[in-house]
Amino acid sequence: MPTKPELQRLESWIDQYQPKVYKAACLVLRDPVAAQDVAQDTFLRAWNAMSRVEEDVNVERWLCRISINLCLNQIRSRRREQTAVDRMASYQPPEDSYELQATRSELDEALRRLPDRLRVPLILRYYLDFSESDIAKALSLRTGTVKSRLHDARRLLANDAAVQAAH
Amino acid sequence: MSDKIEEEITRALAAEALAYEPPDHLVGETLAAAEEAGNPGPLARMRGWLESRRLRRRAETPRWAFAGMALAILVGLYGVGFMSLRSGQNQTSGDPDTQLDARAPGGIPEIQAPGREPGTGQDSVTGGQSAPQAPSCEGGNCPGMIAPDSAKSAPPGAGVDAGGGPDTTVGSAGEGGGVAPGPQGQAQRRAGSPPVDSIAPGPVPIPGPAPAPNAAAGPGIIRTGEMEVRVRKGRFEDAWARAMNIAGKHGGFVAGSSADQVKGRLSRGTLTVRIPAANLDAAIADFQRLGRLVRLTSSSSDVSGQLVDFDARIRAAQARELQLLELLRQARSVSDSLQVGTALSEVRTEIESLQAQRANLQSQVQLAALTVYVYEPQAAPERPKPLEGRLSTAWDRALDAGSLTLSTIVIGAGFVLPLVVLGLIVWGGLRLRRRLALR
Numbered sequence: 001m002p003t004k005p006e007l008q009r010l011e012s013w014i015d016q017y018q019p020k021v022y023k024a025a026c027l028v029l030r031d032p033v034a035a036q037d038v039a040q041d042t043f044l045r046a047w048n049a050m051s052r053v054e055e056d057v058n059v060e061r062w063l064c065r066i067s068i069n070l071c072l073n074q075i076r077s078r079r080r081e082q083t084a085v086d087r088m089a090s091y092q093p094p095e096d097s098y099e100l101q102a103t104r105s106e107l108d109e110a111l112r113r114l115p116d117r118l119r120v121p122l123i124l125r126y127y128l129d130f131s132e133s134d135i136a137k138a139l140s141l142r143t144g145t146v147k148s149r150l151h152d153a154r155r156l157l158a159n160d161a162a163v164q165a166a167h
Numbered sequence: 168m169s170d171k172i173e174e175e176i177t178r179a180l181a182a183e184a185l186a187y188e189p190p191d192h193l194v195g196e197t198l199a200a201a202e203e204a205g206n207p208g209p210l211a212r213m214r215g216w217l218e219s220r221r222l223r224r225r226a227e228t229p230r231w232a233f234a235g236m237a238l239a240i241l242v243g244l245y246g247v248g249f250m251s252l253r254s255g256q257n258q259t260s261g262d263p264d265t266q267l268d269a270r271a272p273g274g275i276p277e278i279q280a281p282g283r284e285p286g287t288g289q290d291s292v293t294g295g296q297s298a299p300q301a302p303s304c305e306g307g308n309c310p311g312m313i314a315p316d317s318a319k320s321a322p323p324g325a326g327v328d329a330g331g332g333p334d335t336t337v338g339s340a341g342e343g344g345g346v347a348p349g350p351q352g353q354a355q356r357r358a359g360s361p362p363v364d365s366i367a368p369g370p371v372p373i374p375g376p377a378p379a380p381n382a383a384a385g386p387g388i389i390r391t392g393e394m395e396v397r398v399r400k401g402r403f404e405d406a407w408a409r410a411m412n413i414a415g416k417h418g419g420f421v422a423g424s425s426a427d428q429v430k431g432r433l434s435r436g437t438l439t440v441r442i443p444a445a446n447l448d449a450a451i452a453d454f455q456r457l458g459r460l461v462r463l464t465s466s467s468s469d470v471s472g473q474l475v476d477f478d479a480r481i482r483a484a485q486a487r488e489l490q491l492l493e494l495l496r497q498a499r500s501v502s503d504s505l506q507v508g509t510a511l512s513e514v515r516t517e518i519e520s521l522q523a524q525r526a527n528l529q530s531q532v533q534l535a536a537l538t539v540y541v542y543e544p545q546a547a548p549e550r551p552k553p554l555e556g557r558l559s560t561a562w563d564r565a566l567d568a569g570s571l572t573l574s575t576i577v578i579g580a581g582f583v584l585p586l587v588v589l590g591l592i593v594w595g596g597l598r599l600r601r602r603l604a605l606r
Contacts, residue, residue: 007202014197019189026187027180039189040197047201072601107179126173127180140601158172 010047017060018043020128021067027123028071030112038074042067064128068120068138075116110160118153121146244579251578387471387528390444390535392451395542398458403434403543406457410541414440417450419534427546435542441534454539470528477525484518 021042025035045066114122124130124138132150136143398406407426414421419442426436442450451463491511498504 007198010201011194011198014194018194018197022189022193023184023187027184032187035187036190036193039193040200043197044200044204047204107175108183111176111179111183122176123180126177127184140598154172154176157176 006047006050009050010043013046013059013063014043017063020060021063024064024123024128025067025071027127028068028116028120029074034074038067038070041070061130061134064130065134065138068124068128072120072139106160107157110157114153114156118149118156121149122153125150241576244576244583245572246579247582248575248577248579251582252575387469387474387532388444389468389470389531390447390465391468392447392463392465392535392537393540394451394454394463394537395461395540396454396458397461397547398541398543400543400545402458403432403436403541403546406541407433407436407438410436410438410454410457410539413450413453414442416453417446418443419446419450422536429543429546435540435546438539438541440537440539442537443533444535447535447537450537454537457541470532473528474525474532477521477528481518481521481525484514484521488514488518 018039022035022039025038026032029035029038042063046063111119111122121135121139124135125132130138132143132146135141135146139146141149396406411421411424419440421438422441423439424436426433429435440450455463488511491507491514495504495507495511498507
C-alpha cells in the first residue's frame with residue numbers, strides 16, 4: 001500500500017502543477033475531455049516514478065514533458081483512427097463557448113489554424129517556457145528542426161493580415 | 168518586430184489557456200486512481216525513473232565526457248578484437264611441443280636407427296649443396312632416438328624411468344621381436360632393429376624406461392647459437408668448403424645452407440648445422456678458425472620439465488593400455504571385444520604420438536643448433552650503430568604494436584558494426600514515424 005508521505009507528496013504536486021498540465025494539454029489537443037485524461041495519466045506516471053525521482057529534478061518541467069508525450073500519443077492515435085476509418089475526414093476541435101469566441105483575437109484565430117507540427121513547439125516554447133533543446137528532446141527532433149519550426153510559426157502568424165493590421 | 172510577435176504569441180496562448188479551467192473533480196479522481204493503483208511495480212518504477220533522468224537539471228555534457236565515451240568505445244572494440252584474435256590463435260596453433268626447430272630450414276633432421284642407410288637432406292638455396300647426414304652413433308648410444316620394440320619379457324606395468332641410465336628407452340609397440348632393456352637391448356638396437364618410423368602398432372606393448380638425457384647438455388637443455396665469421400677477400404669458397412665439413416667432423420650434420428654472390432662472385436653464405444650438444448663448443452672453435460670472429464651469441468632453454476611430463480604421460484598411457492589388454496583377454500562377446508579394441512587403438516595412438524613428441528624434443532636437446540654467417544669484407548651485412556640499432560628496433564616495434572592495435576580495433580568494429588547498423592535502422596524508422604505523425 002502507498003505510504004502516507006508519498007500520497008501527501010503526490011497531492012501537493014497535483015495541487016501545484018495539475019492546472020498548468022491540464023491547460024497545456026488543452027492547448028495541444030484542443031479537447032478538454034482528452035486533456036483531463038492526459039492530466040490524470042500524467043500524475044499516475046509521476047506516481048509510479050516518485051520513489052526514484054532525484055532531488056534536483058525540475059518537477060514542473062518533468063510533469064509537463066510527461067503530459068506532452070501523452071498528448072502526442074493521443075494525436076498519433078487520432079491520426080491512425082482517421083486513416084483507418086475515413087481518409088477524407090479531418091478532426092474538428094469542439095466548438096468553443098460564445099464568450100471565448102468573442103474575446104479571441106485574430107492572432108488567436110491564427111494560432112488555432114496552425115498545423116500541429118508548428119503549434120505544439122510554439123506551445124512548448126511560449127506557454128510552458130521550454131528551451132529549444134528541451135523541445136527537441138520532448139519531440140524527438142533535432143534542435144535545428146525545432147528552431148526552424150518556431151521560425152516558420154512566427155512568420156506565419158506575423159504575416160497574417162489581421163496581425164499586421166493590429167500593429 | 169520579432170519581439171513583439173513573440174509577446175503577442177505568449178499573450179495569446181496565455182489567454183487561450185485561461186479559458187480552460189480544470190474541473191473540480193479532477194484532483195480527487197487523480198488521487199483516487201493513485202491510491203487504487205497502489206505501489207507501482209518495478210517496471211513502472213523503472214520507466215518513471217528513466218523519464219526523470221532525462222529531465223534531470225544538469226549542465227550540458229562536457230566535452231571531456233564525449234572524449235571519455237569515445238575512448239571507452241575504442242577500448243571496448245579493442246577488447247572484442249583481442250578476444251577474437253586469441254580464440255583464433257588457440258584454434259589454429261598446434262601442440263607447442265611439436266614445434267619444429269626454426270633454425271633447421273630443412274625441417275626436422277632425419278633420426279635414424281643404427282644400421283640404416285643415411286638419407287639425403289635438402290638445401291634451402293642454390294649456391295651451396297650439402298646432404299644432411301645422420302648422426303653418428305658409434306661409440307655410444309643414440310639417445311636422440313626412440314628405441315624400437317622393447318622386450319616382451321619386461322614386467323608388465325613397468326614404468327618409464329625418466330632419469331634412468333643410458334640404456335633407458337621408451338618402448339613403442341611393435342611386432343617382430345622385442346628388445347630387452349639394458350646393454351643387451353642396446354646391442355640389439357644397434358644390430359638392426361626396425362627403424363622408428365616403420366614400427367607398426369602391435370597388440371603387446373611393454374613399457375620400457377625413458378631415454379637417457381645427454382650428460383653434456385644437462386637433464387634437458389636445448390642449446391642454440393649464432394656466429395659471424397669474416398674471411399679474407401677471395402677466401403670465401405675455401406672457407407665455405409671447410410665449414411661444410413665441420414659439422415660432420417663433430418658428429419653433426421648440415422641442416423641447411425645458402426650462399427650469395429656479390430659482384431659476380433660467391434662471397435657470403437649462411438650455414439645451419441645440428442651438432443651434438445656435447446661437441447658444440449668444439450665445433451664453434453673450428454668455425455672461428457675459418458676467419459675472424461665478428462659475433463657469437465648463444466642461448467639455452469631448459470625443457471627438462473617437458474621431458475618429465477612426457478614420460479609421465481607415456482607411463483600413464485601404457486598403464487591404461489595394459490589394463491585394456493587384460494580386459495580384452497577377459498572379453499567373452501564380440502561387442503565387448505570391439506569396444507575394448509577401439510579404446511585400445513586410441514590409447515596406442517596416444518602413446519605413439521607422445522613418444523614422437525618426446526623424441527622430437529629429445530633430438531633438440533641432443534643436437535644443438537648453430538647458425539654460422541660467413542662472408543668476405545666487401546659482402547659484410549650492414550650493421551646499424553648501437554644507438555641507431557636500438558632506436559630502429561624500438562621504432563619498428565612501435566609500428567608493429569600500433570598496427571596490431573589498429574587491426575585489433577578494426578576486428579572489434581567488425582563484430583559490432585552489424586549491430587550498430589541494425590540499431591540505426593530501427594532508430595531511424597522510429598524517428599521517421601514520429602515525425603510523420605506530427606505533420
